[in-house]
Amino acid sequence: MFRLEHGSWRDLGRLTAQSWLPLDGERLLLDQPTAAIFTDHGTTPTDLYPRARILAVTRTTDGVFWLLATGGRVYSSTDALHWTLQA
Numbered sequence: 001m002f003r004l005e006h007g008s009w010r011d012l013g014r015l016t017a018q019s020w021l022p023l024d025g026e027r028l029l030l031d032q033p034t035a036a037i038f039t040d041h042g043t044t045p046t047d048l049y050p051r052a053r054i055l056a057v058t059r060t061t062d063g064v065f066w067l068l069a070t071g072g073r074v075y076s077s078t079d080a081l082h083w084t085l086q087a
Contacts, residue, residue, distance in 0.1 A: 010040075021057050023065060023080055029057065037080055048074065048083040 002009045019031040020038070028038040035048035052069040059065050063078040073086040 019054075021054055023057065024059065027080060029054070029065075029080065035083075044081060046081050046083060049085070 002011055004010075021029045021031070023029050023037070026039055029046075029048075030036045030038050030043065031054060034050055035046045035052065036043045037046060048067075049071065052067070052071060052074065054067050054069050056068040057065060065076040065080055067074045067076075067083075071085065074083050075086060076083050
């Protein structure tokens, strides 16, 4: 993963995820055995349930992300680290 900064490319590291989804201009949601948030500062694990196959993602105006995943709809805290399956 690379980022363009001031006309040159900065290496942000290698990803081992099978797939990833952009959440916003600063964060990616990595689909790993345990989902994680990737930023230019590194990777942070989330509590999104393991092996949730993510089908779609959207963000509301209050900063909460919603995922359509296998198993149902899931919503996040504003930092996207904590996820709750909608009842």
